[in-house]
Amino acid sequence: MEAKKTKENWFASFGRSVLAGLKTNGGIIIGLIIICIILGIMTDPFLTIRNFTNIMRQISINVILACGMTMVIILGGIDLSVGSIIAVSGCLCCGLITNMGVPSYAAIPISILAGTLVGIFNGAVISRTTIPPFIVTLAMMNIGRGFARIYTKATTILVDDELFTFIGSGTVLGGIPIHIVYMVIVIAVSALILNRTKLGRNIYAVGDNKQAAAYSGIHAKKVTMTVFVIMGFFAACAGIISSARTFSGQFNVGEGAEMDAISAVVLGGTSMSGGIGHLSGTIIGCVVIGVLNNGMNILGIDSSWQYVVKGIVVLLAVFIDYFKKIRE
Amino acid sequence: MSSLLEMKNISKSFSGNKVLSGVNLLVEEGEVHALLGENGAGKSTLMKILGGIYTKDGGTISIDGEEVQIHSVDDARDKGVSIIHQELMLAEHLTIAENIFMGREIKNKAGIVNLKKQEQIAQGFLDQYEIGLESNLRLDKLTIAKQQMVEIIRAVSFGAKIIVMDEPTSSLSDAEVEILYEMIRVLKKKAVAVIYISHRLNELYDITDRITVLRDGESVGTVVTKETKRQQLISMMVGRDLSSYYTKTDNVVNETVLKVTDLSDGNKVKRVNFDLKKGEILGIAGLVGAGRSETVECLFGLTQKKAGIIEYKGKEVAFKNPREAMAQGFGFVPEDRKQEGLFLQSDVRFNTTINIVERFLKKLLWNRQKENEIVSEKIDDMHIKVTGASQIVSKLSGGNQQKVLIARWLCSTRTVLILDEPTRGVDVKTKAEIYALIDNLAKSGMSIIMVSSELPELINMSDRVMVMCNGYSTGILKRDELSQENIMTLATTEVGA
Structure with a gap:
């Protein structure tokens, strides 16, 4: 009886979360639907299941980063080093496998740990000092990228490994791309952390008012540290997946990834000053960016113009948000 | 003209x-x-x-x-x-x-x-x-x-x-x-x-x-x-006669809850002595800069004591942070509600329950119903004027913001509630309500420490008042000795270096 009750709770609770998510993100969802309709009319291949799976695969890395970034930004921080963490863990993993003959099942956790170390460093400095997260992670972005170049000697390290290949392009349960599985796991973990744990509440509290959080007995240092470590871990995992997809460690992998993640978070309505935001918005933000990329590629729009369009969309979203707030 | x-x-x-x-x-x-x-x-x-x-x-x-x-x-x-x-x-x-x-x-x-x-x-x-x-x-x-x-x-x-x-x-x-x-x-x-x-x-x-x-x-x-x-x-x-502006009943039980001896934080608090009984309201008076807020902040673990003894229920304690104090049932409503108290961008629900999230967030489950019950009970009990639990706190009036902040601490405080300027920037009606609430808490056996700059408030609400000057406690006045003159005399009594 008791177990059954819990199960019902889980289900009802999940449903309520999804509904609440749809409600708070009404505007951007309507925007997304309009984009999809336009692309569906303009091109044949857009509204196909095959293309849908494609989009999911393409946005998976950004979703993983943006989930972590949502926590970081709600906390009132920012992490510019995630793109470089991707390069650090990805290149290290490929180097260990190809150049040093380390078996992939050992190389992968070692590389994830190495990437997470960057997050640990970020967290340690940011939680213990008043140096702005922007500066600390900007420095780590350059340091990480530099080490990736040094380690790969600015070349590409090719990998031929069964497990590695599976991680990068495998399918499970009869054809579901493994990227979708990663994505679902990361979203679930992040949603649980933000909405169902004390840590989640504390992230919002610290982001809203650090001093008040301290007066309410919240260990702001620990919360900050934890969030940056989670971010580092997510980015390190994303690094392995990125490298595995191309069977190679490239020193420039993940360049600009931090900006896509931040764009998705902002599109999703999370406030850059901290304290306000929802994971559901971030996920829809990722889908919007993914759909735009995919649609513009199908339409054959020049990649230079694609940047312009993506920038305009972010600006537009922020403006709409701004005017909504003013009206209130 | x-x-x-x-x-x-x-x-x-x-x-x-x-x-x-x-x-x-x-x-x-x-x-x-x-x-x-x-x-x-x-x-x-x-x-x-x-x-x-x-x-x-x-x-x-x-x-x-x-x-x-x-x-x-x-x-x-x-x-x-x-x-x-x-x-x-x-x-x-x-x-x-x-x-x-x-x-x-x-x-x-x-x-x-x-x-x-x-x-x-x-x-x-x-x-x-x-x-x-x-x-x-x-x-x-x-x-x-x-x-x-x-x-x-x-x-x-x-x-x-x-x-x-x-x-x-x-x-x-x-x-x-x-x-x-x-x-x-x-x-x-x-x-x-x-x-x-x-x-x-x-x-x-x-x-x-x-x-x-x-x-x-x-x-x-x-x-x-x-x-x-x-x-x-x-x-x-x-709009009506507030004859019951201050509510004060005698609830003191002869059981010492807190005993502070020669407390110093090495800074503004130099030597402070007092004790607190069960059900007692102890006022702390003094001029600006006397070290009143600093004393209670030190008690609550926001700053560390450098010397002296704090005994809680007969045992020596030294809270390293507010969490340890809260674990012993202490609560602290800070002086500046906007800076030190509220999460202004968040809603009434979040602000009320932030100290007790473990009561409804268990094993990755969120018992929304329980959280809502806690919040609506507080809104009703304290007559907080809101459109609902989801109203953003920054949209409330000063009095209602203060009530939300006190409500948060009522959720988690069990034994000693410290109030630093509990009625600052609050309208008269809310003040009367807060006084009645404080008296009620004392009646239920809670011990209250109330720091205040308003002498009428201290005189009418306290069982005893400790007066401070320049980081020293210069005296404790019993209820029948409370008067503006007596408090001001002690507040300006310099203790020799």
Whole structure:
């Protein structure tokens, strides 16, 4: 009886979360639907299941980063080093496998740990000092990228490994791309952390008012540290997946990834000053960016113009948000 | 002869909500005129209409007998109206002179600012108002009180005839308040009218000539300060006789909960001794800078003690952080609710339950129903005026914000509740409610430490009052010894170094 009750709770609770998510993100969802309709009319291949799976695969890395970034930004921080963490863990993993003959099942956790170390460093400095997260992670972005170049000697390290290949392009349960599985796991973990744990509440509290959080007995240092470590871990995992997809460690992998993640978070309505935001918005933000990329590629729009369009969309979203707030 | 300022029959609505209806205000030349009312009575709205921030829906405004239309802040300034806001509108990194001339700098033909000339003129004003400051000093070198002077001088330099001061003493110490009064007296002599908004009745008796009381957007009446008793003002404000303004019953149980011996934090707190009994309300009195807040912050683990003994229920304790104090059942409602207390962007629910999330967030499950029950119980019990648990806290009035903050601590406090200035910036009705609540808590066996700057509050609510001076506890007064004189004597008793 008791177990059954819990199960019902889980289900009802999940449903309520999804509904609440749809409600708070009404505007951007309507925007997304309009984009999809336009692309569906303009091109044949857009509204196909095959293309849908494609989009999911393409946005998976950004979703993983943006989930972590949502926590970081709600906390009132920012992490510019995630793109470089991707390069650090990805290149290290490929180097260990190809150049040093380390078996992939050992190389992968070692590389994830190495990437997470960057997050640990970020967290340690940011939680213990008043140096702005922007500066600390900007420095780590350059340091990480530099080490990736040094380690790969600015070349590409090719990998031929069964497990590695599976991680990068495998399918499970009869054809579901493994990227979708990663994505679902990361979203679930992040949603649980933000909405169902004390840590989640504390992230919002610290982001809203650090001093008040301290007066309410919240260990702001620990919360900050934890969030940056989670971010580092997510980015390190994303690094392995990125490298595995191309069977190679490239020193420039993940360049600009931090900006896509931040764009998705902002599109999703999370406030850059901290304290306000929802994971559901971030996920829809990722889908919007993914759909735009995919649609513009199908339409054959020049990649230079694609940047312009993506920038305009972010600006537009922020403006709409701004005017909504003013009206209130 | 007509008055300097006549606001007649002013009305204003916000999206259908009538905030002001038929409000009258008459202010004479050289008069200090108080505007009194509970939070939400319409004081700020009325002043924002006068200052050109809002436009009135109806009624007339006349200055010097001539009807005027005020559509913007510039309009108001041209007509001689200036508002000194609670938060000062000055640039900290500029000099006094640059601040006074901000936005209308004296320039030569090439467009370069003539700093020398600005400084000369500014100095003229400073001297004229007997403020001993050099006009080329940078603003961040000045105390808040001095910065306020600069803001007033700035208003005067625009030729202001009517200066509105919104809670001007809220961030001043007692000595600084005296300086402000002096300034106001000089303004009076120069025939400037001051409209003075404050919650502190004492101040109104100190400095104002007449008082206009607003209630629920209507003017209740204007009285001459000298001829009006406190009780009368309070009933005008609240609309009924508040005979039970303070609620105080005797609940002290002879069981020592907390015993503090020779406490020091190595900084502002030098040597503090007191004990606290079960069900007791212990007031802490002292002048600004006496170390009252610092003492309770040290007790709660926000700062570390350097010397002394804190015994809780007979055992020595030293809380390293608020979490350890909270685990023992301590609670702390801080002095500055916006800075130290509330999560202003978050809703009432979040703010109320942040101390007790583990009660409804268990094993990755969120028991929303339980959380909502806790919150609505508190909203009902404490008569918090909200549209719902999802209302954002920054949209609430000061009194309701304070109630939300207290509600949070009622959720998690079991034995000792520390209240630092529990009724600061709160309207009269809410004050009475908070007093009743404090008394109720004591009745239920909780021990209360109440730091306050309001002597009537301390005298009427405390079982005993510990008085501090310069980091030392200079004495503890029993209930029958409590009087303003006794407290002030101890508050100014310097303990030899």
